[in-house]
Amino acid sequence: IMFFMNNGRVYVEKVYVFPEGGRSSKVRSVANLLALQKEENIAAIICVKYFTSEQHLVMATRKGITKKTNLSDYSNPRKGGIIGIKIIEGDSLMGVRLTNGENDIVLVTRQGQSIRFHESDLRDQGRATQGVTGIRFKHEGDYVEAIEIVDSEATLLVANESGIGKRSEFDDYRRQNRGGSGIKAMDIKTGGAVAGALSVRDEDEIMLLTKSGQTVRCPVRDIRIIGRVTQGVRLVNLAKRDKLVGLAKIVEVDEEEA
Numbered sequence: 001i002m003f004f005m006n007n008g009r010v011y012v013e014k015v016y017v018f019p020e021g022g023r024s025s026k027v028r029s030v031a032n033l034l035a036l037q038k039e040e041n042i043a044a045i046i047c048v049k050y051f052t053s054e055q056h057l058v059m060a061t062r063k064g065i066t067k068k069t070n071l072s073d074y075s076n077p078r079k080g081g082i083i084g085i086k087i088i089e090g091d092s093l094m095g096v097r098l099t100n101g102e103n104d105i106v107l108v109t110r111q112g113q114s115i116r117f118h119e120s121d122l123r124d125q126g127r128a129t130q131g132v133t134g135i136r137f138k139h140e141g142d143y144v145e146a147i148e149i150v151d152s153e154a155t156l157l158v159a160n161e162s163g164i165g166k167r168s169e170f171d172d173y174r175r176q177n178r179g180g181s182g183i184k185a186m187d188i189k190t191g192g193a194v195a196g197a198l199s200v201r202d203e204d205e206i207m208l209l210t211k212s213g214q215t216v217r218c219p220v221r222d223i224r225i226i227g228r229v230t231q232g233v234r235l236v237n238l239a240k241r242d243k244l245v246g247l248a249k250i251v252e253v254d255e256e257e258a
Contacts, residue, residue: 002074003034004044004059006092010084010127011035012077015047035080044096051075056099058119059084060107060134060147063091066178067131068122071098086130095147104150106173107135108158108185108197111142115182116150116173133179146197154199155225157206158185158232161192161243165223165235167200172228185228195244205250208235212242217250 001018003011011034018033030042046057053072060066067085074082085093097105099119108114115135125131135144148156150170159165166186176182186194200206200220208216216236223233236244 002046002048003030003042004046004084004093004096005036005040005081006043007037007040008083008085008087008093009037009040009081010074010077011081012074037081043093046096046098048098054101056101056119056124057084057096058099058105058122058147059096059131060094060144061085061087061091061131062094062143063088064107064133064135064137064144065091065131066105066107066122066134067129068099068119068124069127070124073127083128086128088130094144097147097149099149104170104175105134106148106150106156106170107144107182108146108148108194109135109137109142110145110193111137111139112160112184112186112188112194113138113142113182114173114185115178115180116170116175117178118175121178136179136181138181145194148197148199151199151201154201156185156197157200157220157223157247158197159195159208159235159244159247160186160188160232161195161245162190163208163234163236163238163244164191164232166228166230166232167220167223167225168228169225183228186232191232192243196247198247198249200249207248207250208244209246209248210236210238210242211245212239214239214242
């Protein structure tokens with residue numbers, strides 16, 4: 001398991017190091033198993049079997065910097081962590097995806113902009129480098145909210161703070177050159193800022209998380225596919241002053257096995 005921190009440091013540990021337990025088992029802090037530094041927070045987790053040169057890691061920071069590194073560069077990790085990306089002051093790592101060298105990348109920003117580009121726009125860089133501009137922001141104070149890999153058999157679900165979501169075909173997001181301002185993924189004027197974006201398939205289920213602690217489980221097939229320029233549909237009914245803060249895919253497990 002590769003643990004990517006907000007400051008760009010990466011920790012690598014074998015799965016068996018982490019104690020296995022059931023749903024109701026007492027949890028242990030990751031800080032007790034990894035030699036985390038002060039104020040480090042997990043930005044992304046990637047699971048790999050081998051550190052092969054045929055795969056790559058594409059990273060995105062809040063300020064729109066993207067970087068691609070060959071997975072084999074992480075084959076000699078240290079207990080105290082290694083540098084995965086050089087983060088400039090005021091920025092932080094927000095997401096990482098594993099790619100095969102032929103993938104398209106989609107970045108979605110807090111203010112509803114998005115950009116899709118082929119990963120060949122990113123050359124492989126060493127671990128201790130900063131990366132290059134993935135998206136330029138049209139709106140002051142904007143930042144990258146999500147990074148996803150384009151999947152021809154999936155759709156892109158984007159949701160805002162008011163609980164409105166939009167599931168659209170990836171083809172609605174045309175491929176552009178890296179470094180542009182992109183196109184609109186969601187109009188935030190009526191529903192607030194983007195709370196998250198996910199690549200989802202019909203058989204998936206998602207969990208919607210609100211600021212007040214409410215969680216709503218929703219089958220993806222119940223969310224109809226609509227165009228990118230449409231307003232969207234309501235995913236969750238929110239109480240007054242509550243707002244959607246995130247969404248995540250649910251990983252199914254066999255109940256008897258668990």
